[in-house]
Amino acid sequence: MSLIIHDGQCCGLIAYELATGKLHTLQSKAVLLATGGYGKVFKTTSNAFASTGDGLAIAYRAGAPLEDMEFVQFHPTGIYKLGILISEAARGEGGILRNNEGERFMERYAPVIKDLAPRDMVSRCILEEIRAGRGIEGKDYVHLDLTHLGKEVLDTKLAEITGFARTYAGVEPVKEAIPVQPTCHYMMGGIATDVDGRVITDSEGTVFKGLYAAGECACVSVHGANRLGCNSLLDILVFGRRAGKEMGRFIPTVGSIELPSSPEKVVADQISALMQSKGKESTGPIRAEMQEVMMDKVSVFRHKEGLEEALEKVRELKERYRQISVQDKGNCFNRELLDAIELGYMLDLAEVITLGALSREESRGAHSREDFPNRDDEKWLVHTMFRHSTDEGPQLFFKPVTITRFEPKERKY
Numbered sequence: 001m002s003l004i005i006h007d008g009q010c011c012g013l014i015a016y017e018l019a020t021g022k023l024h025t026l027q028s029k030a031v032l033l034a035t036g037g038y039g040k041v042f043k044t045t046s047n048a049f050a051s052t053g054d055g056l057a058i059a060y061r062a063g064a065p066l067e068d069m070e071f072v073q074f075h076p077t078g079i080y081k082l083g084i085l086i087s088e089a090a091r092g093e094g095g096i097l098r099n100n101e102g103e104r105f106m107e108r109y110a111p112v113i114k115d116l117a118p119r120d121m122v123s124r125c126i127l128e129e130i131r132a133g134r135g136i137e138g139k140d141y142v143h144l145d146l147t148h149l150g151k152e153v154l155d156t157k158l159a160e161i162t163g164f165a166r167t168y169a170g171v172e173p174v175k176e177a178i179p180v181q182p183t184c185h186y187m188m189g190g191i192a193t194d195v196d197g198r199v200i201t202d203s204e205g206t207v208f209k210g211l212y213a214a215g216e217c218a219c220v221s222v223h224g225a226n227r228l229g230c231n232s233l234l235d236i237l238v239f240g241r242r243a244g245k246e247m248g249r250f251i252p253t254v255g256s257i258e259l260p261s262s263p264e265k266v267v268a269d270q271i272s273a274l275m276q277s278k279g280k281e282s283t284g285p286i287r288a289e290m291q292e293v294m295m296d297k298v299s300v301f302r303h304k305e306g307l308e309e310a311l312e313k314v315r316e317l318k319e320r321y322r323q324i325s326v327q328d329k330g331n332c333f334n335r336e337l338l339d340a341i342e343l344g345y346m347l348d349l350a351e352v353i354t355l356g357a358l359s360r361e362e363s364r365g366a367h368s369r370e371d372f373p374n375r376d377d378e379k380w381l382v383h384t385m386f387r388h389s390t391d392e393g394p395q396l397f398f399k400p401v402t403i404t405r406f407e408p409k410e411r412k413y
């Protein structure tokens with residue numbers, strides 16, 4: 001819910017207990033955030049309901065900068081309308097993407113690796129087909145064809161995937177193709193950290209004392225602008241461990257910390273404002289409008305006008321958010337209150353993602369600007385960083401990219 005910061009050092013957090021509505025003050029010499037991604041900012045996502053970016057927004061509001069937030073990965077094969085993931089295993093096993101003419105269209109875009117091209121590229125190709133009127137039935141999806149693989153392969157090697165197709169898409173993959181479209185899947189950006197999980201506050205790597213982050217909520221930047229499949233779990237294991245070890249080194253160096261008086265007051269005031277508000281807005285419509293505009297204007301393809309429209313809309317929604325009221329006045333599992341709080345987090349993140357995408361005038365990895373289709377290393381081999389400012393809005397600054405053994409190269413397929 002909120003970090004406790006005293007003398008520039010993180011010394012605990014305030015937690016809201018969903019079952020009882022109680023606030024708990026947890027004092028500690030170090031805090032590690034591991035709250036996952038924020039796919040729920042977008043309308044179509046493979047992510048869980050809890051992926052609302054709480055940890056990022058909490059850290060951001062406490063003064064930690066967010067890094068490379070414009071790099072959002074869209075996986076090409078989410079089940080149409082639901083976003084549920086049909087993983088690479090399907091294409092790895094020989095699955096083929098087809099348009100409304102039955103054409104294996106990836107042969108045109110990536111003649112060598114075809115359907116196994118990287119996620120960002122396949123996502124763009126699917127949308128190109130849809131734009132050219134070659135979506136299935138003229139709609140915004142294509143087919144993932146597994147029918148040639150046979151029942152035995154589907155039921156043994158791809159049992160989970162075919163189960164999803166049967167349950168959620170209502171198709172029998174042995175006989176029918178699965179309707180798919182790009183789905184928001186992973187966030188390369190996050191809370192800026194160093195390789196020991198320490199949150200950093202500026203472009204020089206100054207450490208935010210006592211605050212750590214690891215996993216998808218963090219940006220240690222090992223995935224650059226576009227993560228390769230399977231590398232998230234590797235990232236979590238490596239940098240989660242490193243962060244834990246660093247905390248073990250740090251904690252014995254910290255003396256006793258005095259907490260500020262009434263540390264829970266900010267959170268208590270925020271909750272009572274939502275509970276007592278007589279405002280006319282509610283969470284559902286604002287969340288739906290945010291997800292819609294982020295999907296339409298800030299997803300696979302981006303351009304200046306669309307991003308400016310999205311920014312205006314997100315800021316309008318942030319204004320409307322001030323008028324939100326919560327009807328459920330209870331303390332026991334008050335989901336409506338939680339949804340309202342999470343929406344506030346997501347609106348902050350939507351604003352930063354859009355500003356990052358607007359500022360980065362090039363295309364790199366998962367960030368594809370139609371008005372700037374090329375990568376521009378001269379100007380943009382930098383990390384974008386946004387710092388929270390209540391009065392002036394998100395403040396952009398840059399951090400240099402550290403290049404060690406491997407020079408960046410143009411991707412060719």
Ligand SMILES: Cc1cc2nc3c(=O)[nH]c(=O)nc-3n(C[C@H](O)[C@H](O)[C@H](O)COP(=O)(O)OP(=O)(O)OC[C@H]3O[C@@H](n4cnc5c(N)ncnc54)[C@H](O)[C@@H]3O)c2cc1C
Nearest residue numbers: 034035036037046047050054085215216217230231232233
């Ligand atoms: C469908 C799917 C398939 C994937 N497949 C792969 C794969 O094969 N290989 C791979 O490497 N990666 C894969 N990924 C990506 C990978 O799973 C995620 O990046 C990874 O699980 C993130 O781990 P995490 O611990 O950082 O966050 P999460 O696993 O999202 O965990 C975050 C936890 O924090 C909790 N939380 C959030 N907010 C709060 C709060 N305010 N208070 C308390 N708790 C909170 C959440 O409930 C959750 O339990 C996949 C992702 C998806 C969605």
